[in-house]
Amino acid sequence: MRCAGMRTTTLAPVDTSVPVADSDVAASLVKEAGTLAATMLAEGLDTHYKTSISDVVSAADHAAEELVVRRLAEWRPDDGLVGEEGASRSGKRTWYIDPVDGTYNFLSGLPYWCSAVGLTDESGSLAGAVYYPARDELWVGGRDRPTTLNGVPLARLTDRPLAEVSVSSYFHPPRMSDEQQLADWRSVVGKAATVRVLGSASVDLGGVATGRIGLFFQSGLGPWDWWPGVALVLAVGGAAEIVELHGSTYYIAGNTQSVSEAVTALRQPRP
Structure with missing residues (x-):
């Protein structure tokens, strides 16, 4: 892998005098961030390990x-933000930023990665956007905007039992020795x-x-892993739950029936 140093990108100016909806801001952010990441990947990247x-x-x-x-x-100077890579500022509302969600895939040549942002307020999820460069797919949705994929409205989720659906998940190998988890x-x-274990929440x-x-x-999960995508699920009539159990926090989202059955199964007493 070729190496390249840090880059400061020259941004085209935006007209902040024209009101722009939060969901449209989110869509623009992830499309621009994902395009930049894909360009840098093609040029070669320096890689570092965290944990x-x-x-x-x-x-x-x-x-x-x-x-x-x-x-x-420029667009939302009064809002707070939290980025996976350390950016932070306080505000009444908060944007959660995952610039490259699925970095291991991204650097391994696996195309399953994205750029994602989610906006929350005191009531919870407000808006989210996810851009998946490999398929040029842009999801946008939120409290006041039904989820779209590349501008096309998605069908509302219908109830299906857990036994009839696929589950996307992940289990970190070092935790395999934790019998309870x-x-x-x-x-x-x-x-x-x-x-399915695919590598990008x-x-x-x-x-x-x-x-x-x-x-x-x-x-x-980190909040930047959860808030962008859960906005999309909620905005097509889905359900979401966060469950604290045995020292772990579980994040669950999908159609209402499958989520309910998953929560019940998770909380079921076991020997």
């Missing part, structure tokens, strides 16, 4: 996050039709909103 061999970060992560932060300073994880995925959640995946179930 493990699979927890990686690249110059593209930092450059794309910087781009989003600079854009938000492994049992909790199996209590849900073991009741599904099949399980926000693309997974976009897939749930689209009906490609039946249920999202994962523990240990």
Whole structure:
């Protein structure tokens, strides 16, 4: 892999005198960030490890996050923000930024990655957008905007039992020795039709909103992994739950029936 240093991107000016909806801001942010990351990947990147061999970060992560932060300073200067790579400022509302969600895939030549942002207020999820460059797919949705994929409205989710749907998930290998957490994880995925471990929470959640995946179930997420995609699921009539159990936090989203059955299975007493 060729190496390239940090990049400061020259941004085209935006007309902030014209009101722009939050969901449209989110869509523009992820499209621009994802395009930048893809360009930098093609040119070659410097890679660093964070907590493990699979927890990686690249110059593209930092450059794309910087781009989003600079854009938000123009469009939403009074809002707070939290970025996976360390950007932070306080505000009544908060934008959560995942500049490259699925960095391990991104750097390994696997196309399953995205750029994602989610906006929250005191009531919870407000808007989200996910851009999946490999398929040029842009999901946008939120509290006041039904989810669209490349501008086309998605069908509302309908109830299906957990036994008939796929589950997207992840289980970190070092945790395999934690029998309690492994049992909790199996209590849900073991009741599904099949399980998929794909490597990008926000693309997974976009897939749930689209009906490609039946249920999202994962523990240990950062807020930037959750808020962008869950906005999309909620905006097509889906359900979402956060469950605290045995020292872990589980994030669940999908159609109402599958989510309810997953929560029940997770909370079921086990020996």
